[in-house]
Amino acid sequence: xxxxxxxxxxxxxxxxxxxxxxxxxxxxxxxxxxxxxxxxxxxxxxxxxxxxxxxxxxxxxxxxxxxxxxxxxxxxxxxxxxxxxxxxxxxxxxxxxxxxxxxxxxxxxxxxxxxxxxxxxxxxxxxxxxxxxxxxxxxxxxxxxxxxxxxxxxxxxxxxxxxxxxxxxxxxxxxxxxxxxxxxxx
Ligand SMILES: C[S@@+](CC[C@H](N)C(=O)[O-])C[C@H]1O[C@@H](n2cnc3c(N)ncnc32)[C@H](O)[C@@H]1O
Numbered sequence: 001x002x003x004x005x006x007x008x009x010x011x012x013x014x015x016x017x018x019x020x021x022x023x024x025x026x027x028x029x030x031x032x033x034x035x036x037x038x039x040x041x042x043x044x045x046x047x048x049x050x051x052x053x054x055x056x057x058x059x060x061x062x063x064x065x066x067x068x069x070x071x072x073x074x075x076x077x078x079x080x081x082x083x084x085x086x087x088x089x090x091x092x093x094x095x096x097x098x099x100x101x102x103x104x105x106x107x108x109x110x111x112x113x114x115x116x117x118x119x120x121x122x123x124x125x126x127x128x129x130x131x132x133x134x135x136x137x138x139x140x141x142x143x144x145x146x147x148x149x150x151x152x153x154x155x156x157x158x159x160x161x162x163x164x165x166x167x168x169x170x171x172x173x174x175x176x177x178x179x180x181x182x183x184x185x186x
Contacts, residue, residue, distance in 0.1 A: 007087065010109050011068045014052070018071035022053055029055060029105065033133060033169060037104055040131045040165075040177050044099025046081075047123065049088045050106020054079040057102065064098075066091060088116055096125045104133045108145040117159035117178070124180045130161065132176040136168060152176050 017024070034056060041060070048057040051065025054076035063081035066088060067073045073083050086092050088103075088110055101120045103110075110116040120130050132152075135144055147155075149166045156163040156178050165177040 007068065007089075007111060014067075014069035015071040018053070018069060018075055021072060021075070022055075025053070025055055033173060033175070034104070036169075036175055037102060037131055037133050040100075040129065040175070041102070042099040042127075042129050044125065044128075045097065047091070047093070047098040047101045049091070049101060049103045049120075050109065051076060051079075051083065052105075054083075056104040057081065064093075089119070091119055091123060093123055095122050098123050099125050099128045100131060101128070102131045102133075104131075105135075107132045108134050108147060113147075113155050114158045117155055117161060121159055121161060121180055126180060127182045128180045129164070130176075130178040130180075132174075132178075134174055134176070135172070136174045137172050147174070149174075152178075 037056060046057055046060055046063040048063055048065040051057065051067050052072045054065060057063040057065060058076065058079050061080060064084060065076065065079060065081060066084045066086040068087050070085055073085055076083055089112065101123060134147060136146060140146060152166050153163055161178040161180055164179045167175045169175060
């Protein structure tokens with residue numbers, strides 16, 4: 001069972017980590033992964049879920065970043081888009097507002113992944129993308145939830161999304177892209 005679980009605990013954990021987050025992140029989050037995540041963005045508005053201090057989308061014009069940790073968001077000083085203190089499980093946005101939703105290091109903290117994906121499905125325009133960067137290293141299993149291809153296949157199916165890509169990044173992390181269908185039912 002992951003050590004960091006539950007919304008309140010997650011928020012407290014990141015509020016505590018926030019002053020040193022960028023130092024830790026510089027070691028963990030490789031620039032080439034960030035580039036791959038960004039290359040998967042579609043033209044249009046981007047929602048960064050669990051934006052943290054803004055590392056992934058700070059310079060993306062018109063991006064919207066949401067996070068439950070006030071301490072993390074308060075450090076996203078150079079963020080060019082809008083920052084919203086909000087829970088990804090109940091995102092306060094209109095239906096079909098975004099072409100891309102990115103979770104860089106945040107999806108595995110969400111308490112109900114299917115419910116989260118159904119919300120993301122609602123927020124996406126037809127044909128829109130969800131881009132997930134998550135941990136894959138086996139030794140992190142006691143600390144955080146590790147999702148593998150089979151998990152993503154099941155999650156995508158249950159949320160009515162197509163799994164476009166699921167790529168292992170040297171067994172350390174994974175890059176996953178899901179897509180909403182273009183028809184009204186998809
Ligand atoms: C590992 S950090 C990643 C931050 C940033 N995306 C990056 O790549 O540097 C995970 C972030 O997800 C946020 N988070 C966790 N659960 C959340 C939720 N339910 N709603 C919104 N943000 C959440 C945390 O507060 C934290 O800032």
